[in-house]
Amino acid sequence: MRFTLLHTDTETNARAGLLETDHGPVETPIFMPVGTVGSVKAVQPRELIDDVQAQIILGNTYHLYLRPGTEVLERAGGLHRFMRWPGPILTDSGGYQVFSLAARRKLSEEGVRFKSHLDGSYHTFTPESVIDIQRRIGADIMMVLDECPPGDAAYDYARTSHELTLRWAARCKQRFDETACPYGHGQALFAIVQGVVYPDLRRESARCLVEMDFPGYAIGGLSVGEPAEQMYAMVEVVCAELPAHKPRYLMGVGTPENLIENIARGVDMFDCVMPTRNGRNGMIFTTEGILNIKNRKWRTDFSPLDPGLDRYVSQTFTKAYVRHLFIAGEILGLQIASLQNLSFYLWLMREARRAIMEGRFAAWRAEVLPRIRRRL
Template sequence: MKFTLHHTDPQSKARAGTMKTDHGKIETPIFMPVGTVASVKSVHQRELKEDINPDIILGNTYHLFLRPKTDILKKAGGLHKFMGWDRNILTDSGGYQVYSLSGNRKIKEEGVKFKSHIDGSTHLFTPENVMEIQRVIGADIIMAFDECTPYPCDYKYAQRSMHMTHRWLERCIAHLEKTPFEYDYSQSFFPIVQGSTYLDLRKQSAEYIAGVGAEGNAIGGLSVGEPAEEMYAMSEVVCNILPEDKPRYLMGVGTPINILENIALGVDMFDCVMPTRNARNGMLFTAHGTINIKNKKWEDDFSPIDDMGITFVDLEYSKAYLRHLFVAKEYLGKQIATIHNLGFYLWLVREARKHILAGDFADWKNRMVKQMDKRL
């Protein structure tokens, strides 16, 4: 993978860059739709490619390991061929999903023993076998196996967890060096900064991760319930340490406002289930604020869903029609809302890129934050 930094906004630390992999170009800042189980929920791959048009999507090691299982993915020739997606894919290592199992997992130095949420079967994830699983899945960017700490988290636990994450990283790297690529293209590896919401731990972890010299770096353990101000403080201290010539990925974040504020701090890559999950509940994100399409006020509003939208659904369907679909519990409503929200998120990061390159990102960002912080 090659990363080229083109421009940094003069009034913030927002960056515009380009990543190139064997599956194509990724223009940053970028939002990655979440395709947890080889599918971005409610969206066909054709709609995803032609209307939403992301350069990269995300899959998840934990879920793909359990279903359809690695032997099926290997027979298919990897995740790209299995799901019919010829652009970039990043896989999360499964650390967050294992963390979210809480009572059904046990963390030790060796790794994490957990019970499947599907059938209760017991499995063990180690830094070594998670690297092997991600080789077989075949994503273009693969993540280190880490422990995601909860919020709130006491200092000693956060410190112990951070050091274990660093030791696991060493094991990930050592195992990757003797595990060849599974397919006829290369993979890039990103380690993950941890440290909960403690500035000194985040600084220590960022310095350690920066010293690894990986092709890109990630910030984990945020967007787990902490106030937005603490998230921004952690992102700022980490971005000030991570190398400028490598992409920075903030995992699992977030709202449109979270994304813009973190772009301003120097983050390049984002993913989150919010646009798809909230869409299925009738919440639409727009440049003018958030719409709860199930509200009665939209019952006879025949204006387009979003006259600034970039996808076909935004102009072809009205707010009244979309509300009707939700009230009638027609699944088409969830599909339309999902396409709209993902299209908006991609529009947002690409508009941010335009303003970074134009040199007026900070002013534009401040205006957008005020506009989006409204309930319509």
């Protein structure tokens, strides 16, 4: 993997770059559709390429390990071949799932023992085993195992947690250096900065991980219940410590407004389930604002779903028709909403990148934010 920083905005810390992998290039800033179990829900890989114009997607180590299992993935030739996705893939190590399964897991210095949400069986993740699993999945970008504490964690717990994550990161890096991808393509390992909402812990975490010299850095443990302003403050603290020539990935964030604000603070990569999950529940993001497609006001609105977005679903289907699909419980409605939201998110990234490259990001940000955050 190689990252080239192409331009930095003069009024903000927004950056445009190029991330090159063996499965293709990624233009940053970028949003990664979430394909947790090897599938972006309700969207085919062909649609991700042709309609959404996605450049990289995300899979999850915890879920793929449990189902279909690494043996199946290895026999298939890796996740790329298994799901027929030709582009780059990033895999989360499962640290967030460890956090979300607090009642089902037990942490120790060695790793985490957890109970499967599928059948109740017990499993153990160690820093070494998650590297082995991600090698067999075949992700282009792999993540270290981390502990993701809750957003309201007390200072002492946050310190203990981030120090454990640092030790796990060192073990992950050692295992990564000792192993190779079984499918012949290159893989990169990103570290994860933790520290909850405590600036000194965030700085300490970032500085220690930078000393370990990873090819990229993620910011974890945000958007887990803390106010948006605290998230933005922590992103500013961390980005100030990270090297400019390496990519920065904010995990699990977020709304379109969150993305723009964090691009302004120096983040290059994002992922979130919001465009597909909210879309399946009737929330549709458009270039004109946010709409609840189930509302009666759209019943006889025969205008395109998103007149400002030049995509098949945006221009072909009317608001009235998509509302009808949701009210009737038709699966096509979920597919159209998911495609529209992902297309919008990727459009937003391209527009942000264009504005950065042309030296007008601050003005573009001021113009686009009120428009995309309003409720229609």
